[in-house]
Amino acid sequence: xxxxxxxxxxxxxxxxxxxxxxxxxxxxxxxxxxxxxxxxxxxxxxxxxxxxxxxxxxxxxxxxxxxxxxxxxxxxxxxxxxxxxxxxxxxxxxxxxxxxxxxxxxxxxxxxxxxxxxxxxxxxxxxxxxxxxxxxxxxxxxxxxxxxxxxxxxxxxxxxxxxxxxxxxxxxxxxxxxxxxxxxxxxxxxxxxxxxxxxxxxxxxxxxxxxxxxxxxxxxxxxxxxxxxxxxxxxxxxxxxxxxxxxxxxxxxxxxxxxxxxxxxxxxxxxxxxxxxxxxxxxxxxxxxxxxxxxxxxxxxxxxxxxxxxxxxxxxxxxxxxxxxxxxxxxxxxxxxxxxxxxxxxxxxxxxxxxxxxxxxxxxxxxxxxxxxxxxxxxxxxxxxxxxxxxxxxxxxxxxxxxxxxxxxxxxxxxxxxxxxxxxxxxxxxxxxxxxxxxxxxxxxxxxxxxxxxxxxxxxxxxxxxxxxxxxxxxxxxxxxxxxxxxxxxxxxxxxxxxxxxxxxxxxxxxxxxxxxxxxxxxxxxxxxxxxxxxxxxxxxxxxxxxxxxxxxxxxxxxxxxxxxxxxxxxxxxxxxxxxxxxxxxxxxxxxxxxxxxxxxxxxxxxxxxxxxxxxxxxxxxxxxxxxxxxxxxxxxxx
Amino acid sequence: xxxxxxxxxxxxxxxxxxxxxxxxxxxxxxxxxxxxxxxxxxxxxxxxxxxxxxxxxxxxxxxxxxxxxxxxxxxxxxxxxxxxxxxxxxxxxxxxxxxxxxxxxxxxxxxxxxxxxxxxxxxxxxxxxxxxxxxxxxxxxxxxxxxxxxxxxxxxxxxxxxxxxxxxxxxxxxxxxxxxxxxxxxxxxxxxxxxxxxxxxxxxxxxxxxxxxxxxxxxxxx
Numbered sequence: 001x002x003x004x005x006x007x008x009x010x011x012x013x014x015x016x017x018x019x020x021x022x023x024x025x026x027x028x029x030x031x032x033x034x035x036x037x038x039x040x041x042x043x044x045x046x047x048x049x050x051x052x053x054x055x056x057x058x059x060x061x062x063x064x065x066x067x068x069x070x071x072x073x074x075x076x077x078x079x080x081x082x083x084x085x086x087x088x089x090x091x092x093x094x095x096x097x098x099x100x101x102x103x104x105x106x107x108x109x110x111x112x113x114x115x116x117x118x119x120x121x122x123x124x125x126x127x128x129x130x131x132x133x134x135x136x137x138x139x140x141x142x143x144x145x146x147x148x149x150x151x152x153x154x155x156x157x158x159x160x161x162x163x164x165x166x167x168x169x170x171x172x173x174x175x176x177x178x179x180x181x182x183x184x185x186x187x188x189x190x191x192x193x194x195x196x197x198x199x200x201x202x203x204x205x206x207x208x209x210x211x212x213x214x215x216x217x218x219x220x221x222x223x224x225x226x227x228x229x230x231x232x233x234x235x236x237x238x239x240x241x242x243x244x245x246x247x248x249x250x251x252x253x254x255x256x257x258x259x260x261x262x263x264x265x266x267x268x269x270x271x272x273x274x275x276x277x278x279x280x281x282x283x284x285x286x287x288x289x290x291x292x293x294x295x296x297x298x299x300x301x302x303x304x305x306x307x308x309x310x311x312x313x314x315x316x317x318x319x320x321x322x323x324x325x326x327x328x329x330x331x332x333x334x335x336x337x338x339x340x341x342x343x344x345x346x347x348x349x350x351x352x353x354x355x356x357x358x359x360x361x362x363x364x365x366x367x368x369x370x371x372x373x374x375x376x377x378x379x380x381x382x383x384x385x386x387x388x389x390x391x392x393x394x395x396x397x398x399x400x401x402x403x404x405x406x407x408x409x410x411x412x413x414x415x416x417x418x419x420x421x422x423x424x425x426x427x428x429x430x431x432x433x434x435x436x437x438x439x440x441x442x443x444x445x446x447x448x449x450x451x452x453x454x455x456x457x458x459x460x461x462x463x464x465x466x467x468x469x470x471x472x473x474x475x476x477x478x479x480x481x482x483x484x485x486x487x488x489x490x491x492x493x494x495x496x497x498x499x500x501x502x503x504x505x506x507x508x509x510x511x512x513x514x515x516x517x518x519x520x521x522x523x524x525x526x527x528x529x530x531x532x533x534x535x536x537x538x539x540x541x542x543x544x545x546x547x548x549x550x551x552x553x554x555x556x557x558x559x560x561x562x563x564x565x566x567x568x569x570x571x572x573x574x575x576x577x578x579x580x581x582x583x584x585x586x587x588x589x590x591x592x593x594x595x596x597x598x599x600x601x602x603x604x605x606x607x608x609x610x611x612x613x614x615x616x617x618x619x620x621x622x623x624x625x626x627x628x629x630x631x632x633x634x635x636x637x638x639x
Numbered sequence: 640x641x642x643x644x645x646x647x648x649x650x651x652x653x654x655x656x657x658x659x660x661x662x663x664x665x666x667x668x669x670x671x672x673x674x675x676x677x678x679x680x681x682x683x684x685x686x687x688x689x690x691x692x693x694x695x696x697x698x699x700x701x702x703x704x705x706x707x708x709x710x711x712x713x714x715x716x717x718x719x720x721x722x723x724x725x726x727x728x729x730x731x732x733x734x735x736x737x738x739x740x741x742x743x744x745x746x747x748x749x750x751x752x753x754x755x756x757x758x759x760x761x762x763x764x765x766x767x768x769x770x771x772x773x774x775x776x777x778x779x780x781x782x783x784x785x786x787x788x789x790x791x792x793x794x795x796x797x798x799x800x801x802x803x804x805x806x807x808x809x810x811x812x813x814x815x816x817x818x819x820x821x822x823x824x825x826x827x828x829x830x831x832x833x834x835x836x837x838x839x840x841x842x843x844x845x846x847x848x849x850x851x852x853x854x855x856x857x858x859x860x861x
Contacts, residue, residue, distance in 0.1 A: 003706070003709055003711060003824070004695070004711060004819055004822060004824040004825055004828075005697060005706050005709055005824060005825075005828050006706055006709075008818060008819065009706060031706070032706055032707055033706065033707045034706045034707075035703035035704060035705050035706065036703065036704035036706065036831075036832075036835075037702055037703045037704070037835070038702070038832070038835040038836055038839060040839050040840075043839075061816070106814070106836075108832070111703060
């Protein structure tokens, strides 16, 4: 029988997760069994410690506040509005309600039978993952084993499929590649390669690829005399080979090559090494396919003759970034690739500037990227933050040396500005005499900041401690790092000040329509994703790595990774911080690309339900890591 | 002799209807009562000559509208009035699966079970159904009946006894969104929403009790 009501409910639910990933039949079954209920303002749907109902609830109209009672006080934990789900976890986990649900305004709710949902969870993995993700932000021990890594597994739902970028086209590989058997000698293989004019040859056994020899192998292993040309091909072949299915995309191929540091991929019938070889895909094939290739861009950077060429390449890089983000390539790879290109551009800008100078640098120096560039977390074009360190010189030579490097820095920053990295408004650049210092001056500067940690000094530390050597002498930078750790050791209370700084911005608890739901109940209408969500994680990671005297870890994700090993008891928390940071970085980059800005301020009106949910999931780990800092550094007393 | 005659005259569905309504044990406890919000689309407003085109209904129990317990049925037409097609959109030979009036009414009576009928201008819908029952030589409906119009008057307590509120007006007053207006099931659902909101407001100053609610229907006391 026709059921108009069920159809309407279906149309409503299908817009919201997890209902949006259900099959039509599954969702229709849910819709036809919904019970519609009405709650007047200030009435309870359920109360904390009550036994669970048979249904969970979806807000159709209105707003439901979730409250936790603590010491006779009702603390607002979240507000659910149109399309939000609540009251589900206790039903699935056979637990009492941990929170009370009260109507903040008159509301219409859809009550959904948990039994039907349970059936669906059995068969629909995406729904399961979504639910794990949504529970983890509310349950008592959100980092319980088994939920890690799946916390944001539902991100795939976001994936957009319609994009014109070449990265997601299937890569065109070379069919019928040149092959030989493993019984061949190297000489025979080389003869085949030269007669067929190819740069690589596949070694096959029963048509399955077992290894590959490239020109490079012949150069490095044969021409050098390491191996005799009469030996078997198996002596020098790279084995095993990486195999993929025919439909591999350009992006997947690139990522695989970068990740595995290889230049050739084998295409086999079923994608495994144990099936028939049907083709080979080389890095060169990809370069031919399109110009936005990261390794090609880096090569172009290296060949660039002037700053305009660099500017063009950086623009190309933005296209590449857009393509990667649209395909949901892991943000770690994206940031690696973009940082590589940014670094190559900076290096080239320095080289071009040195050429323009009358003479070579008088002493060794190092060019440092600071802040987000130093942490390699800068994907969008933002301001440049940099500094310069040069070797200590005799007092009489100090002025001319400093003048030389200031002049050089001026040229470099000018070039970077032309490329698109705008001048830092706070003048935190190597062209500023304050940030173009000799090694001992830097040591003094750091020691001064650490020993008299004023608010300004702490802010400087958060920028200057995240440096990364882009160009020049490594030893100088080691000297700087050592001095930081020495100073901290003799003045450990500095870490408490740094900790206090890390807690400046507590994350909000969630969103409600165009508002942020703050811990104190205050509302704001835009969201500063940088200072409210990303910086707290960056600050926490920096502080914790400094406290463990970890060197060479200037990237937030790699800092947390290292911390999981040093503090295994907090592993789950740190892993969830990594997940959150990835999501936030990707989110900010997407926002920035969409609005052509830095992506820092997020307009809540434009966020979809799913985006809000995704962001909300990031707040919990931030809150928890801040709690950890608070306890560890006794910060409550200092504040 | 008389009993035998009567039994032969009364069809099974009708006898069951009478039994269910008369013997129901549920009316004393409000949470157990099954209410059914109904709406009919008709060819016009003449009880004698116009006919039901469609009946929509949805059940309410314990402050919840049960989507799974809903009813939507279209009737084959002998009488046809092209003026009302503009309102309800049901054409004489439209695509909806249609039943004869007899089949449809029997199905509806079975669906109704011992429920309390809730409608907007209940008298009209019930009269149309009674006319159809009359053609089957039975009726009128024994079911208890409520009208959102009269419940509103009881809650509002203002001097509005002469005013008849339209469904649209009540939706405005109670902030009910109007979807699928002028389809039988759509209007039945809107009526059900009104009923949920009205009973929860009514509860604030009165004890929720079926017989008090029924007493709000001074025009159609059953």
